[in-house]
Each structure stands twice: as structure tokens, then as C-alpha cells.
Amino acid sequence: MTSPVMVIGSGPIGAVVARRLAEDGCPVTILEAGPPISDPPGHHVRNQDRFHRDPDSYFEAIASRLRYFDEAAPARGLPGASVSAAVGGQGVLWTNNCPRPALFERGELVAAGEWDHYLDVAQRYLGVAADTFAGSVRQQRISHRLRPLLVAAGREIREQPMAGHLVDPATIHYVATGDILAGTGVRIEHAAVRRVIVDRGRVSAVELDDGTTLDASAVVVAAGALDTPILLHRSGIRPQAMGKRLTYHPVLYSQLVLDRQLCGGADDVPPRLWIPPTPAAPWNTMILRDTNPVPPSPPDIDIPSDRLVEMQSFCPVDNHPENTMTIGDDGTVRFDVPLREADQVRMAAALADQNTLAGALGRFRSGLEPQWMALGFAHVMGTCRMGRSDDGTCVTDEFGRVWNTDNLYLATVGVIPNSLAVNPTLAGAALAIRSADRLLAQQNSY
Ligand SMILES: Cc1cc2nc3c(=O)[nH]c(=O)nc-3n(C[C@H](O)[C@H](O)[C@H](O)COP(=O)(O)OP(=O)(O)OC[C@H]3O[C@@H](n4cnc5c(N)ncnc54)[C@H](O)[C@@H]3O)c2cc1C
Structure with missing residues (x-):
């Protein structure tokens, strides 16, 4: 019997790869080191009633699920960089939030039509819709108020595409691995992979932490942007490009008290709006009712939830060749990603923008004026970049196959080669499904 393809990691990107392979009849097993932390396992933690009633309690409730590399690191050492081990990953x-990358963000590796095809497939697998919140009165009024201001600057505002749907006006169903794999028959085995066994460029098996080995016809490492290079390093695969030119999103966060005229009453559907990046304003902004990582200050402690929205702006950081993630032989990880002048100019412009937009909608809630989250918290990308040739700047070919291997693929936002402003999971999933198609074509040709 043919050995299965082993997908290492059960996050959304591992799940879309496994689904794609299973749909083609390819035997596939997901190996996941983390425990189940939701009920049912692999479903979104946030689908619990208590978080619908009290969204601001969500961030604190999940804080213990984030494992930081070094919270005491200086800013350039990315004190916010973290991973989560769980059935379903992060x-x-x-x-x-699943915005499509704008044309100017997509780089040159994948043709525009192919990007569109795979983004469509990824949207379908992740259950992404862009009209879920159309009935939100706040959404309509905020858009109406901001649109003239934005259009005058060549920008736009529209609903933020999201992986989920409304169960009722107050209840969002958040999609996670459990939804992506429903009906596929793919199993998630509890197993921590110590190393991938590669001999003369061919992967034959993976070795687990308990010393057992599992045969594999191919391996797809989908262990997240940080654990993927760590596992490669542990497996003796250490291309010089690994951990180089990485990028991430400094996140500017604030919470607003909306003008009363913008509100739609206590039963209003929460808004979820998106101001896409443009070449002139190349950061990604969302106005939504999400969750609040910082406590408010007096006199703004008790504000009705329907008057609150958060504003989040993600600023891309350039893929500078000297941005590094270094993995030591003892497994310790160190980041060095200083913000350069161009990055800082972009961040200052995003801050000015939040001030302008907030002024048009109401005022900041006391204690929740714009602030940068710990750097590295969001969306580390480019730790194991894709590229067209093995020129020392990339770890995989343009289909995610590790250079000089036959059957070892990477599926993670870590392969995204260029700096991106939008939240990256959809783009990472699209590239991963494309890699799965290449793996299937390769397997079918044997
Ligand atoms: C609070 C929060 C909000 C976010 N919101 C958004 C958003 O709105 N939009 C967006 O695009 N992104 C968002 N992200 C980021 C998003 O969650 C990640 O991009 C996404 O989960 C990456 O998916 P993945 O499958 O590559 O990896 P992960 O979800 O990180 O899963 C990787 C899995 O691999 C497992 N693993 C690692 N090493 C091994 C090993 N050796 N053996 C076995 N298993 C292993 C880990 O335990 C983990 O479960 C958010 C993240 C957080 C924390």
C-alpha cells in the first residue's frame, strides 16, 4: 500500500493542503503536536456563546495559548513573535479576516490569472464571504461617512471578506480546521515531529519525538512561519536563505467611541470594514468590532458595546536582506529585524491616517488611543521564501518544494517572498493549494 503524504501541522494552511490532496484521492494524514483546545477539536475557540456576548473578553481568554519566543527582547528582536500549538493551530x-492581496502586492512569481484561480479556491475552502455583514447599520453609516474622504485620496472602503458566516445577527460562526476538513475523512494524529528524514534528496519518513518513524510518500511541512524553519533546521536542512529577508506587520491598534448618529442599536450586526492598501497608502486598515487587548481607562469604562469599534492598521515592513531569524543548534531562536527609515515613514503615515479617520467617526476610547502592539505579534512571513532559482535568496522553488529535494514541500505564509500589507492567511492558503496541485501532478506521473 502507498504510504500517505504527511502534512505536518493542522492549522488552516495544513488543512487546505490536506483537503486538496484528499479530494484527489491521495492518502493523507495530518500530524499535529498540539493538544485539542476547543470543543469539538479543531473548531474555532471563539464560537462559544460567552465571546459573542462579551467580545472584549476574548483576547485575555486566549492569551495563555500564545507561546512567545522572548517577550523581553528589544523591538528589533520581535518581542511579540509567538506560536500556538493546538489542534487547528492558530x-x-x-x-x-481574509482580504485578497492587491495586484501591486502579489510579486512576480505567480501570474495574475493563476493567483486569482488559487485565491478563489482558497476562499471556497476557507468559507470566505464578503457580504456577511451587509445588514449592519453601523457598517453602512461608517462607510457612507468615510467614503468621500477616502475616494478623494484614491482609496476605497468595503466589507472585509471573512472566513465565516452569521448564525443569527448576534452570532458569527468562525471557520477553522474542523470546517475545512469536514467530510474529507482526513485524520489528525497527535504526533510531534522531531525531524524529516531525507536521503539523497528524497523524503521517506518522519521521526517523532518518541523515536518512532512513520513512512511517507511525500511530506508537506505546514507548521507555521516560525516552526517550519525550526523543523527544517532540526532535520539538518539549513539553506543559507532560511530565516533571511523575513517580514511582518507592525499593528497599530485603537478603539473608538462612535458618534451616536452612526450607531444602529443594541441588536445591530457588528461591522467589519476594510480599507485596502494602495501604492500611495500601502497599509491595510480594518474597522470592526473585534476584541480589546488593552483595558480602557476612566471615564470610558462602561461604554455600550454597540458604540465601540476597533481600528487596526497593518504596516508592511520591507524584505531587507539583513532581516534575520537565527536558529541555534540548541533550538533557541533570535530575531533581528530593525525598522528602517522607509518602514518608519510608513508607520507614521498609518498613525496620522488613524487619527484622521477616527476624527471623522467619533473619538478614541480613553486608554485605547492608537498604540503599536508588541512588534512581531502579527503575521511573520518570508522565513522560508519561494523563488524562481536557487540563488541563495529562497528556500523553495516557486511551488514550495525545498530546493534539492524531490518530495519535501512547505505550505505556510513563511514562503510568501514579498512584503504584503493584507492579512496573509488567504494568500498563504492559495499558494499552498497550488503547491498541493504540483505535488499531486508529480505523484500521478510516477
Ligand atoms: C489572535 C490572532 C488573530 C489572527 N487573525 C488573523 C486574521 O484575521 N487574518 C489572517 O490572515 N491571519 C490572522 N492570524 C494569523 C493566522 O492565524 C495564521 O496566519 C495562520 O494560523 C497560519 O496557519 P498555518 O496553518 O500556517 O499555521 P498555524 O496555524 O500556526 O499551525 C501550525 C501548527 O503546526 C504545529 N506544529 C509545529 N511544529 C510541529 C511539529 N514539529 N510536529 C507537529 N506539529 C507541529 C503547531 O502545533 C500548530 O498547531 C491571526 C493570529 C492570531 C494569533
Whole structure:
């Protein structure tokens, strides 16, 4: 019997790869080191009633699920960089925003038509819709108020596509691995992979932490942007490009008290709006009712939830060749990603923008004026980049196959080669499904 393809990691990107392979009849098993942390396992933690009633309690409730590399590191050492080990990965914790990267963000590796095809497939697998919140009165009024201001600057505002749907006006169902794999028959085995066994460029098996080995016809490492290079390093696969030119999103966060005229009453559907990046304003902004990582200050402690919205702006950081993630032989990880002048100019412009937009909608809630989350918290990308040739700047070919291997693929936002402003999971999933198609074509040709 043919050995299965082993997908290492059960987050949303591992799940879309497994689904794609299973749909083609390819035997596939997901190996996941983390425990189940939701009920049912692999479903989104946020689908619990208590978080619908009290969204601001969500961030604190999941804080213990984030394992930081070094919270005491200086800013350039990315004190916010963290991973989550769980059935479903960070995809049982995420906010499910799935914008498509703008044309100017997509780089040159994948043709525009192919990008569109795979983004469509990824949207379908992740259950992404862009009209879920159309009935939100706040959404309509905020858009109406901001649109003239934005259009005058060549920008737009529209609903933020999201992986999920409304169960009723007050209840969002957040999509996670459990939804992506429903009906596929794919199993998630509890197993921590110590190393991938590669001999003369061919992967034959993986070795687990308990010393057992599992045969594999191919391996797809989908262990997240940080654990993927760590596992490669442990497996003796250490291309010089690994951990180089990485990028991430400094996140500017604030919470607003909306003008009363913008509100739609206590039963209003929460808004979820998106101001896409443009070449002139190349950061990604969302106005939504999400969750509040910082406590408010007096006199703004008791504000009715329907008057509150958060504003979040993600600023891309350039893929500078000297941005590094270094993995030591003892497994310790160190980041060095200083913000350069261009990055800082972009961040200052995003801050000015939030001030302008907030002024048009109401005022900041006391204690929740714009602030940068710990750097590295959001969306580390480019730790194991894709590229067209093995020129020392990339770890995989343009289909995610590790250079000089036959059957070892990477599926993670870590392969995204260029700096992106939008939340990256959808783009990472699209590239991963494309890699799965290449793996299937390769397997079918044997
Ligand atoms: C609070 C929060 C909100 C977010 N919101 C958004 C958002 O709105 N939009 C967006 O695009 N992104 C968002 N993200 C980021 C998003 O969650 C990640 O991009 C996404 O989960 C990455 O998916 P993945 O499958 O590559 O990896 P992960 O979800 O990180 O899963 C990787 C899995 O691999 C497992 N693993 C690692 N090493 C091994 C090993 N050796 N053996 C076995 N298993 C292993 C880990 O235990 C983990 O479960 C958010 C993240 C957080 C924390």
C-alpha cells in the first residue's frame, strides 16, 4: 500500500493542503503536536456563546495559548513573535479576516490569472464571504461617512471578506480546521515531529519525538512561519536563505467611541470594514468590532458595546536582506529585524491616517488611543521564501518544494517572498493549494 503524504501541522494552511490532496484521492494524514483546545477539536475557540456576548473578553481568554519566543527582547528582536500549538493551530484563535492581496502586492512569481484561480479556491475552502455583514447599520453609516474622504485620496472602503458566516445577527460562526476538513475523512494524529528524514534528496519518513518513524510518500511541512524553519533546521536542512529577508506587520491598534448618529442599536450586526492598501497608502486598515487587548481607562469604562469599534492598521515592513531569524543548534531562536527609515515613514503615515479617520467617526476610547502592539505579534512571513532559482535568496522553488529535494514541500505564509500589507492567511492558503496541485501532478506521473 502507498504510504500517505504527511502534512505536518493542522492549522488552516495544513488543512487546505490536506483537503486538496484528499479530494484527489491521495492518502493523507495530518500530524499535529498540539493538544485539542476547543470543543469539538479543531473548531474555532471563539464560537462559544460567552465571546459573542462579551467580545472584549476574548483576547485575555486566549492569551495563555500564545507561546512567545522572548517577550523581553528589544523591538528589533520581535518581542511579540509567538506560536500556538493546538489542534487547528492558530486557526482556532484567529480573527478570520481574509482580504485578497492587491495586484501591486502579489510579486512576480505567480501570474495574475493563476493567483486569482488559487485565491478563489482558497476562499471556497476557507468559507470566505464578503457580504456577511451587509445588514449592519453601523457598517453602512461608517462607510457612507468615510467614503468621500477616502475616494478623494484614491482609496476605497468595503466589507472585509471573512472566513465565516452569521448564525443569527448576534452570532458569527468562525471557520477553522474542523470546517475545512469536514467530510474529507482526513485524520489528525497527535504526533510531534522531531525531524524529516531525507536521503539523497528524497523524503521517506518522519521521526517523532518518541523515536518512532512513520513512512511517507511525500511530506508537506505546514507548521507555521516560525516552526517550519525550526523543523527544517532540526532535520539538518539549513539553506543559507532560511530565516533571511523575513517580514511582518507592525499593528497599530485603537478603539473608538462612535458618534451616536452612526450607531444602529443594541441588536445591530457588528461591522467589519476594510480599507485596502494602495501604492500611495500601502497599509491595510480594518474597522470592526473585534476584541480589546488593552483595558480602557476612566471615564470610558462602561461604554455600550454597540458604540465601540476597533481600528487596526497593518504596516508592511520591507524584505531587507539583513532581516534575520537565527536558529541555534540548541533550538533557541533570535530575531533581528530593525525598522528602517522607509518602514518608519510608513508607520507614521498609518498613525496620522488613524487619527484622521477616527476624527471623522467619533473619538478614541480613553486608554485605547492608537498604540503599536508588541512588534512581531502579527503575521511573520518570508522565513522560508519561494523563488524562481536557487540563488541563495529562497528556500523553495516557486511551488514550495525545498530546493534539492524531490518530495519535501512547505505550505505556510513563511514562503510568501514579498512584503504584503493584507492579512496573509488567504494568500498563504492559495499558494499552498497550488503547491498541493504540483505535488499531486508529480505523484500521478510516477
Ligand atoms: C489572535 C490572532 C488573530 C489572527 N487573525 C488573523 C486574521 O484575521 N487574518 C489572517 O490572515 N491571519 C490572522 N492570524 C494569523 C493566522 O492565524 C495564521 O496566519 C495562520 O494560523 C497560519 O496557519 P498555518 O496553518 O500556517 O499555521 P498555524 O496555524 O500556526 O499551525 C501550525 C501548527 O503546526 C504545529 N506544529 C509545529 N511544529 C510541529 C511539529 N514539529 N510536529 C507537529 N506539529 C507541529 C503547531 O502545533 C500548530 O498547531 C491571526 C493570529 C492570531 C494569533
